[in-house]
Amino acid sequence: MGQNQSSCVMQQKKKKENGVFASAVANGELEVVEAMIKDDVTVLDSTVGRAKLSPLHLAAANVLVENLFKVAVLSMLLDRNVKVDVLNRHKQTPLMLAVMHGKTGCMEKLILAGANILMFDSIRRRTCLHYAAYYGHVDCLKTILSSAHSSPVADSWGFARFVNIRDGNGATPLHLAARHRRLECLHSLLDNGALVCASTGGYGFPGRTPLHMAARGGSVDCVRMLLAWGAERLQLDSSGRIPFTVALKHKHRTCAALLDPSSAAPLVWPSPLKFISELNHEAKALLENALLEANREREKTVLKDNDISSSPLHSDSKYDDDIVSDSEESNMELCCICFDQVCTIEVKPCDHQMCAHCTLALCCLKKPDPATGCTTGPLCPFCRGPILQLTVAEIKTSSDTEVESSPITKPRRSRKSNFSEGSSSFKSLSAIGSFGRIAGRNSGKIDAESNEGFIKS
Ligand SMILES: [Zn+2]
Numbered sequence: 017m018g019q020n021q022s023s024c025v026m027q028q029k030k031k032k033e034n035g036v037f038a039s040a041v042a043n044g045e046l047e048v049v050e051a052m053i054k055d056d057v058t059v060l061d062s063t064v065g066r067a068k069l070s071p072l073h074l075a076a077a078n079v080l081v082e083n084l085f086k087v088a089v090l091s092m093l094l095d096r097n098v099k100v101d102v103l104n105r106h107k108q109t110p111l112m113l114a115v116m117h118g119k120t121g122c123m124e125k126l127i128l129a130g131a132n133i134l135m136f137d138s139i140r141r142r143t144c145l146h147y148a149a150y151y152g153h154v155d156c157l158k159t160i161l162s163s164a165h166s167s168p169v170a171d172s173w174g175f176a177r178f179v180n181i182r183d184g185n186g187a188t189p190l191h192l193a194a195r196h197r198r199l200e201c202l203h204s205l206l207d208n209g210a211l212v213c214a215s216t217g218g219y220g221f222p223g224r225t226p227l228h229m230a231a232r233g234g235s236v237d238c239v240r241m242l243l244a245w246g247a248e249r250l251q252l253d254s255s256g257r258i259p260f261t262v263a264l265k266h267k268h269r270t271c272a273a274l275l276d277p278s279s280a281a282p283l284v285w286p287s288p289l290k291f292i293s294e295l296n297h298e299a300k301a302l303l304e305n306a307l308l309e310a311n312r313e314r315e316k317t318v319l320k321d322n323d324i325s326s327s328p329l330h331s332d333s334k335y336d337d338d339i340v341s342d343s344e345e346s347n348m349e350l351c352c353i354c355f356d357q358v359c360t361i362e363v364k365p366c367d368h369q370m371c372a373h374c375t376l377a378l379c380c381l382k383k384p385d386p387a388t389g390c391t392t393g394p395l396c397p398f399c400r401g402p403i404l405q406l407t408v409a410e411i412k413t414s415s416d417t418e419v420e421s422s423p424i425t426k427p428r429r430s431r432k433s434n435f436s437e438g439s440s441s442f443k444s445l446s447a448i449g450s451f452g453r454i455a456g457r458n459s460g461k462i463d464a465e466s467n468e469g470f471i472k473s
């Protein structure tokens with residue numbers, strides 16, 4: 017009897033001690049934590065709360081990255097060889113919690129310490145990549161992706177498969193980013209080879225696509241981006257609905273207008289073209305911006321037809337800063353195709369220059385051969401030579417002095433610029449109805465070849 021009583025007291029004492037230890041870890045009190053471990057090393061094996069959080073979970077989730085002192089607790093725990101992938105009640109790793117809370121500094125330390133990025137929780141069978149997309153922490157997402165390139169995951173699973181990893185409901189990280197309106201994550205995932213038409217039903221089975229999810233979430237930006245990356249407006253989910261129906265049901269009128277299969281199809285990023293997959297960062301940013309801008313112009317007509325005012329929903333205002341003053345612009349070399357925009361892209365090897373909009377229109381015109389799926393690249397419109405590479409053109413003024421970087425990185429929006437009402441020569445390039453999609457891009461399968469090209473970029 018007496019023995020029972022004393023063990024009960026001991027247990028309570030231990031429990032209290034664990035609580036103190038946990039709060040010291042969570043608050044980053046390094047000295048307290050060290051002293052308590054020195055006193056009784058078993059506190060390292062303690063867990064707290066219903067979720068059974070280990071000290072490492074607490075350190076990963078609660079520390080403030082800004083506060084070096086608090087990251088120090090995490091480092092100290094890792095130095096003591098605590099198990100880096102210790103699981104809580106929901107089979108979540110400390111890495112998942114760090115990602116959930118957007119603690120980039122912590123997750124980097126955990127990954128360095130060998131944390132496995134390919135663990136699945138027991139709630140929805142999600143990975144840390146799902147967490148990053150769901151919570152919209154784009155820095156965490158990028159860190160995971162770059163680690164996936166070098167980690168054993170790349171060897172065992174392959175990078176493309178990891179990016180398109182499915183949770184218990186069949187959702188890929190791209191689905192979650194689309195559903196929760198995480199535009200930056202959406203972009204980063206697409207950029208890393210996420211399949212834009214992946215189905216939650218699995219390969220070859222009907223299910224929801226990221227576009228269905230974006231229609232449900234109601235983010236116009238996400239819908240716009242998915243369409244520009246080749247998402248299919250007519251793909252059915254398991255209940256036979258297209259994304260348009262989903263958007264209507266949830267009263268997202270603007271999304272619905274863009275998703276209406278009878279409205280004009282947007283331009284699609286010409287990813288199968290070899291030189292597009294090899295673009296350098298700057299040239300890519302220019303062309304991507306041109307693509308989104310061009311689609312925004314097309315949208316204006318669509319929205320007008322649907323009697324939806326575009327102004328509050330569009331991010332046009334952010335381009336205002338980029339409008340170059342008339343005098344400055346008149347000194348710039350104008351694109352010889354549209355005579356409207358400044359030449360920002362240079363074709364290699366012939367060195368001819370065009371604006372980003374015209375370059376893009378040229379690339380989007382070419383459809384791949386349906387039989388082989390391979391694309392013959394477009395030719396330079398000036399010399400009819402092959403385009404092997406696109407680079408950012410040096411912006412010259414008439415006095416031939418270089419303008420320092422600032423205008424290069426962002427597309428300029430000229431006073432009267434726009435795709436749909438552009439000059440006639442440009443119209444001939446852009447108005448032909450074949451912008452649409454690029455076959456092969458839309459299949460829900462992992463196409464090893466096309467992904468490889470995409471990923472290397
Ligand atoms: Zn042009």
Ligand SMILES: [Zn+2]
Nearest residue numbers: 366368396399
């Ligand atoms: Zn040329």
